[in-house]
Amino acid sequence: MPTPFATTITALPEHIDEMGHVNNAVWVQWLQEVATRHWQAIADPLHVDAYAWVVNRHEIDYRGNVRAGDAVTAKTWVGESPRGARFDRFVEFTGPDGKVKVSAKSTWVIVDRESGRIQRIPPEVAAPFLA
Numbered sequence: 001m002p003t004p005f006a007t008t009i010t011a012l013p014e015h016i017d018e019m020g021h022v023n024n025a026v027w028v029q030w031l032q033e034v035a036t037r038h039w040q041a042i043a044d045p046l047h048v049d050a051y052a053w054v055v056n057r058h059e060i061d062y063r064g065n066v067r068a069g070d071a072v073t074a075k076t077w078v079g080e081s082p083r084g085a086r087f088d089r090f091v092e093f094t095g096p097d098g099k100v101k102v103s104a105k106s107t108w109v110i111v112d113r114e115s116g117r118i119q120r121i122p123p124e125v126a127a128p129f130l131a
Contacts, residue, residue, distance in 0.1 A: 002130055004075040005038040009093075013068050021065035027093070027102050028058060034074040034091055035108065042128045050113055051125065056086060057107040064101040071096060078129040082121035085109045087129075 009030055017023035032055070040048060066072055076091045086109050093102040110121050 002077050004077040006075045007037050008071050010071045011066050011068050016068050034076050038076050047125050052111045053108045056109050060104045082126050084120050085118045
């Protein structure tokens with residue numbers, strides 16, 4: 001497994017639902033935010049300019065709650081080589097107690113920004129995420 005990319009996100013009052021914890025829809029937003037941060041931190045800037053990513057599928061397991069003011073550590077990594085235009089990204093959000101609160105597997109598809117079309121992931125685009 002490649003070294004995970006890690007970032008921290010703090011739950012704000014607007015992230016909290018009527019049950020007093022981070023709303024499930026917010027977790028999906030955070031999945032995208034973490035993936036975007038990883039892409040921008042690791043990818044060649046020319047690739048960031050040339051390609052965009054869209055989600056094809058999310059599989060999310062909710063294992064615990066996070067409350068306003070709690071910071072979670074998000075770790076993400078790409079599991080395997082791409083399959084055509086797609087690859088799977090894994091994310092784990094760990095709470096202040098050290099336990100995984102949410103884990104997810106998302107399938108992302110690469111889009112050429114100029115044409116707007118899905119294409120095979122070029123090996124040079126995938127390489128930094130598989131190292």
